[in-house]
Each structure stands twice: as C-alpha cells, then as structure tokens.
Amino acid sequence: MPMKIEIITLFPGYFDSILEESIIGRGIKNGLFEAKVIDLRAYAEDKHQTADDKPFGGGGGMVLKLEPLVKCLRALGYGPTTSVGSRIVLTSAAGLQFSHGQAVRFSLLERLTIICGHYLGVDERLLSLFEIREVTIGDYVLTGGEPAAAVMLDAVTRLIPGVLGNFESALADSHTEGLLGCPVYTRPEVFEGLTVPATLIGGNHAEVAKFRRREAMRKTFLNRPELLENADLDESEKDYIYTLREDKK
Numbered sequence: 001m002p003m004k005i006e007i008i009t010l011f012p013g014y015f016d017s018i019l020e021e022s023i024i025g026r027g028i029k030n031g032l033f034e035a036k037v038i039d040l041r042a043y044a045e046d047k048h049q050t051a052d053d054k055p056f057g058g059g060g061g062m063v064l065k066l067e068p069l070v071k072c073l074r075a076l077g078y079g080p081t082t083s084v085g086s087r088i089v090l091t092s093a094a095g096l097q098f099s100h101g102q103a104v105r106f107s108l109l110e111r112l113t114i115i116c117g118h119y120l121g122v123d124e125r126l127l128s129l130f131e132i133r134e135v136t137i138g139d140y141v142l143t144g145g146e147p148a149a150a151v152m153l154d155a156v157t158r159l160i161p162g163v164l165g166n167f168e169s170a171l172a173d174s175h176t177e178g179l180l181g182c183p184v185y186t187r188p189e190v191f192e193g194l195t196v197p198a199t200l201i202g203g204n205h206a207e208v209a210k211f212r213r214r215e216a217m218r219k220t221f222l223n224r225p226e227l228l229e230n231a232d233l234d235e236s237e238k239d240y241i242y243t244l245r246e247d248k249k
Contacts, residue, residue: 003033003109003160007149008072009116010051012037014146024154027163035153043068043075052119061120069115069126076113082131085110089152090126091117091145095134098152102135106152107159114152116145178231180224182216217241 007015015037018024027033041049045067052062073088082088087109096102106112115122115132126132137148158164185196199211217237220227221244228241 001110002031003107003157004111005033005035005153005157006038006076006111006113007035007116007153008038008040008069008113009146009149010040010118011116011144011146012039015150018150018153023163024157027157027160030162032162033157033160035157038072038076040064040068040072043071045071055120063120064118064122066123066125069122070129073113073130078113078130080129080131086113087111088113088115088130088132090115090122090132090134091136091148091152092121092134093117093136093141094121095136098135098137098148098155100155103152103155104159106156112156114149116149118144177216178227179216180220180227182212182219213237214240218244221245 009015019028019035019037024035028035041051044051044065051065051068053065055061055063078086078088087106089106089112091114127134135148135152137151142148185200189196189201197211199207202208217228217231217233217240220231221241233241
C-alpha cells in the first residue's frame with residue numbers, strides 16, 4: 001500500500017498548489033503516496049468553528065484548543081499509543097530539529113500525520129493524550145506551521161521510490177553522507193571565460209567521483225564545518241580537511 005500522509009491545518013487552502021504541482025503532484029497522481037489535508041475547524045464544537053483561545057495565566061497570543069485536535073485525531077483512528085508504522089508530528093518552534101536522517105525515517109512509515117502548529121502553540125495536554133513528536137525546521141519563528149509542514153512533506157516524499165525520476169539524485173543529495181552537495185555544472189562548457197572543471201568532462205568516472213567527493217568536503221568546510229565532526233572520512237580525506245584548515249590560517 002502507498003504511504004498515507006495527513007496534514008491537519010487551520011488553512012487547508014495553503015496546500016492546494018503544493019499538492020498539485022511538480023514532483024509532489026506527480027507522485028500523488030501516480031499513486032506512489034496519498035496526501036490528505038484536513039481542516040481543523042471542521043472539528044470545532046461551536047457554530048463559529050473556534051479552534052483557539054486565550055492562554056491561561058494571561059499574556060498575548062492565542063493557543064490551539066484541545067477539543068478540536070483531540071476530536072480530529074480520534075476520528076483518524078489515533079489513540080493513546082501509535083502503531084509502529086505510524087507517526088504524529090507537530091510543527092513547533094520548541095521541537096527537535098528536522099534533519100535529512102529524520103526525513104529518511106519518516107519516508108519508511110506507512111502513515112505520517114502532521115499537525116500544523118499555530119499562534120503560541122497547542123494546549124500542552126495534547127502531548128499527554130497522544131504520542132506526538134514536536135519538530136522544528138529551524139531556529140526561527142514562522143507565522144504558522146504550514147510552511148514547515150510543506151518542507152517536511154517535500155523532504156519526505158521525494159525519498160519514496162519512484163517519486164523522483166532519477167532516484168540516484170536523491171542518494172547524492174546534500175546531507176545524505178553528512179556532507180553538503182558538491183558544485184555542479186551543465187552546458188555550455190565555457191561561458192564568459194568561465195570553464196567547467198576538466199575532470200568532469202574527461203570521461204574518467206573514478207576521477208569524477210573523487211573530484212565530487214573532494215569538492216563536497218571543501219564546500220562543507222567553507223559553509224558548514226560543524227558537519228565534518230560526524231562525517232565518515234578516511235585518513236586521506238582527513239588529511240585533505242587538515243590542508244584546508246592550514247590554508248585558511
């Protein structure tokens with residue numbers, strides 16, 4: 001069965017084009033995964049479809065109410081415990097950092113339900129009623145959880161076999177091996193005096209692979225050096241990083 005993804009949100013229209021366009025749209029149309037957007041307000045218990053209220057203790061902002069969230073999750077079949085192949089995720093600035101490794105793990109699930117956080121957040125008691133993982137996509141604050149949900153949706157679904165036309169490109173992505181992606185080039189070979197590195201057009205696949213690996217390490221060293229602390233490097237590659245450090249002094 002294809003993977004099932006559900007997105008619970010106050011603003012279902014946000015996802016209209018996201019689910020119809022590009023790679024995600026093709027994946028859905030080809031039956032590689034299912035994606036459903038659920039309007040949280042449909043589970044509100046009053047005629048005004050109220051899904052938020054003021055926080056206890058005072059202060060500004062609003063908090064997503066328990067009742068519609070609990071009613072929605074229970075309608076989806078969730079209870080106090082979640083099955084091994086399922087996961088509930090809440091987008092939250094207070095959550096764990098989303099990563100490529102987490103995207104890989106999510107892509108192997110049978111079912112992923114994403115709750116789009118909003119306002120100040122959700123009533124904390126929700127986390128006592130369901131197994132929910134809070135996740136953030138970065139150390140900054142968004143107006144709502146919809147952009148974060150869209151990022152996770154994209155990162156996860158592109159790893160489902162068949163979604164990308166060339167799955168090899170996913171295997172060579174930035175962060176897949178703990179490194180950033182290497183620089184890439186395409187035609188023409190010469191543009192305004194700038195040339196493509198000779199190694200890439202020489203036809204020696206072993207040399208191309210070595211060049212790309214070295215360039216990925218160099219780019220990681222320049223832009224995200226902290227990633228190198230956990231990267232799987234052999235002795236010659238460690239020597240190369242040492243050389244880069246010495247040249248930078």
